[in-house]
Amino acid sequence: MKKHIILSLIALCSVLQLYAKEVEVSSPDKTLKASLTLNSKGQLFYRIFKNGQQVLEYSKLGLIRADQDFLHQLKFVSVSKPVKVTDHYQLAVAKRFENNYEANKLVFTVSNAQKALMEVIFQVSDDGVAFRYHFPNKSSGLKEITSEATSFNFPAEAKAWLQPMAVAKTGWSQTNPSYEEFYEKEIQVGTPAPLKAGWVYPALFKSNGTWVLITETFPDKDYCGTRLSTESPAGEYTVTFPDQREVIPGKALNPISTLPWYSPWRILAVGSLKTIVESTLGTDLAKPAKIKNVADFKPGISSWSWVMLKDDSTVYDVQKKFIDYAADMNWDYCLVDADWHKKIGRDKIAELSKYAQTKNVALILWYNSAGNWNTVPYGPKDFMLTEASRDKEFAWLQSIGVKGVKVDFFGGDGQSMMAYYEDILTSAAKYGVSVNCHGSTLPRGLQRTFPNLMTMEAIRGMEFRTFEQKDENVAASHIATIPFTRNVFDPMDYTPMALGGVPRFERGTTSAMELATAVLFQSGVTHMAETPTRMAKAPAYVQDLLKHLPKHWDDIRFVDGYPGKYCVLARKAGNKWYIAGINGEKDSKELNLDLSFLPSTSITMITEGKDAMGFSSASLQGSTKVKVTLNPHGGFLMLSQ
Template identity: 50%
Template sequence: MKLIASFLLAVPALAHALSSPDGQLQVDVSVNDQQQLVYTVQRAGQPVLLASRLGLVLEQGDYANGLKLASTSPVKIHREHYTLAAGKRSQIDYVANEQSFEVANAAGQHLLLTVRASNDGLALRYSVPGAGRKQFKEELTSFAFAPEARAWLQPMAEAKSGYKRVNPSYEEHYQMDIAVGTPSPSPAGWVFPALFRSGANWVALTEAGMDGRFHASRLRPDSAGGVYRFGLPDPREVFTGGGLLADVDGPLTTPWRVLAIGPLKTVMESTLGTDLAAPAVPFDKAKLKPGQASWSWALLKDEATVFDVQKRFIDYAADMHWNYTLVDAEWDRQIGDAKMKELASYGKTKGIGLLAWYNSAGDWNDTPQTPRSKLLTRADRQREFARVKAMGVAGLKVDFFGGDGASMQAYYVDLLKESAAAGLLMNFHGATLPRGWSRTYPHLMTMEAVRGLEFTTFTQDDQDAVVTHAAMLPFTRNLFDPMDFTPMVFGDIPNIKRATRNGFELAESVLFLSGIQHFAETPEGMATVPPYVKGLLRELPRHWDEVRFLDGEPGKFVVLARRAGKQWFVAGLNAGDTPRDVTLDLAWLGAREGQLITDGEGPREFSQGKLAAPAGKLTLAPHGGFVARFR
């Protein structure tokens, strides 16, 4: 603590200390003795970030050094109310105190820093006013943690590595509870969200407010001394012939740099990742239907993308009271337009919408799966959207994107804007992190950007690692954005020995948040479960209204409660190799008693019972889990 105190005392007189509405969070912004813009963050009087850099460098101006404070705006209250079609809350009120700091460099050029402090964290972004071209070169924003802080981070895969040169796709395993300053094993750095524990507080770092004009960022691989800095995408992460970094005519505004801060419960219940995204574009509400989907590819692969199997999966979805079936890669060659139209028509009679897979790729990877290279231009997209709508398809799953460069971000946004106009739901795979897009584009039901269940069907090593991986995801990847992990298998996985118990798999159906939850289990596997399990899965809500974090530790175990209407679903899983006793504070449920489904004696068995409020006690089996439903 002496080191922290001396570090803070070294910061010169403050430009201003901005506090959150509840007064717990304080952000201090100043120009230091080296004429650099810096900030510190405290919560409840305890340091969270030590003195950390701020600033930008453009080809047309240096806002990193030689700065002086030109003006400071009055503090104002920022309020927004918005709804999410698919998110951890359906109705959200965002309240923050906002202040802007204008600095001038030695050439008399001005940079505006806007800071918002809310009860669950802070956000900041830069604006460079004026006419003329502005080419991004470097960002100085850093996050300096005390030496004793810990980190939970996912390495960023190097561009053009992996299957058919598809990386980066945000599909690596997390390094858990590591010392801050540990270098990334990848030269590409670390992905967002990045999770840290700083004293009594937790910090989740991400970015939001991506409008297609700016590149997506990551943390640099080197964080010597516990100082994490913004990194840039690889020069190869671009749309063919497109640009890498932000390059605009007129004013330049960066995305928001977002830090959820507080006790773990505060961070886990935070909505800052969508609070800082742009408001929703128009979309036909009659077509905006979250829910669940059957999906053959997870366990049956390409050979199952044929008419008879897909028709059987439509019947399966109807039997489970789900509302979609996803027809994956090679449908154009193995089924064809006429039979897809027949499938869509058949699904409509059953109340099931059809979703169709597309390959996004141009020449940025070597993936052979089709339909391929059909969405590259506006004319291409108009033609394909008209084609699938004529078949009766409700939405698309678009796969194999090319990274985080500004031109690739623009490609995502073009797809989102034009599919919204066409009334088609969207799902991106082999993709970047959503960064709040599900608010701006409510028809974006889900995105992958995760080492999902499919990897556990490829190798036993991935299967064995999935228990801790799944216990990590609610704290990081799925913290703010919908995640298409494609969970839940109760039966066999070909050539793989499952590492999870059935209760663990069932818990994922509630713990993992996705606008359309694509379940991996087949009709044959589902036929092995008791009627009470099928009954629960038939009645799962199609969207959630509220979330509560009840207990957990990243990578070890997690228990969440989700509300839909007047019903609460409490779910948890245990990644440990030994049983875990948990006692849950359920006083907010009153004296209600919940229907409990958990593991039976064997790994493929279930048992049922009751979980009573206000003090719920249960033992989670090794690699096991549970779901409790309170009506």
């Protein structure tokens, strides 16, 4: 009888909620909640609560199609009961190989003034909230979305870590936007974007003591990439569409599709810094693999001459030395950069690839994404533009044993440009070729859908430190921001590890900090910046560690840190844990690290010292509570057996 009364009260509450047009869906652990409201004017809003504390205030939902308004005068149709959704997947190009996702799903359906339907689908997991739009009706003709009203409305006192969006067609050879600006750190919400083109994902916020990281999933060839608005009055950030120039000329900019139609997921990881850094929501919500030959694509480490030696190094003899270097270091690849077709030639590249294979090394070759969206003089170009030309080029690469391509200088986030990434990945997969995208957008979980996507740049990486002293001056704080933002969900081709510093400039990081970035940063293929000549000067114990560096990671643990100031992360491979720590500030730090998750108290630590290149090595025994000193702009790398 008591149970019957309780169930009746629950049902009554549900009915009252429907009449009030307000519903809630909570995470499996009940600590996170999303609340949806349809107000008296027929407008949709949502809020997010963590442990009963409001993290996101009333934020807008809805959008405008060219043929229909799904923002105003909406009427409630139905709401589903929350249902449990689960997923399990493996992903080598990620911070965790085995991944589990569990969330509660709710579908809220409304109709507009023309009685057309729109569903808003919410999924709430223990580590975050995701939602997307769905038009369930059918159409034979194309529909276009002209704007989204989706917003993220933070309390006025919240802080943000945001990367400005570069204006299209600016920068060297009109190559922007390339997601290569510095993050603005701990700024007041509501601060306008300095470049007037908005803010990019991932966007990090601290709201009422809770951290929130916002991103989205990659569109399925039927949507554009989005960003956050330039203006965010009172802390409300709106989803906006790309600049009209961010397209393949003559092709789609804004979202266009037939019905039915799903939008990409809008994703908010919510919780502590540990929750944010360890979250896999960016791939949990991504589409499963579209290719069958997943095992053909191997993560690994690559040598690379260009970042330190520049254009003159792209010649046969130098590349042969970098192949030998990769072989000596037990690395998998050697990247041959721009203009190889002129400076080496296709016949000699085939010869070089054959030589590399005798060393158990595979080549990766550079290509210009081409088209008329940039004026970059480097080639080869035009090979990626059509399916026929891609098939011909990838077939040749396969025939000479080349395993990867680096495609550079894409043109933005319009729908047609976003579809171009998938076209390249689809063609490459047929021939067993992996892909690295540079001058590109953010992966947005695309590495799960296409496991031959090894990495994407979308970061102000090492190369900028070789251009100007000002980049080297702020390198440490930039590095200390990235593990909490850009590199949380997606692989990132920063091209780390200048152990001997950057030529011509005063150092902004120590050698130990540079060594730590080899573990701190995650990328399917990690292109190491250090040269063979300087690597030979490193202590034997540093070289030995790098020769046995894992090709991919099984797990991750956040140990300590604060965005822009310092970070300590642990990554697991097999039964070994690698713990990387870096200091982004000019003052030393004393840290007491809790390493109780380690299976052993036998720890080797490499940090600052007086050995070659400024290293020292020590053995730490007997405790999982470790006290360490982080030198100014310094770091360490630990290995637990």
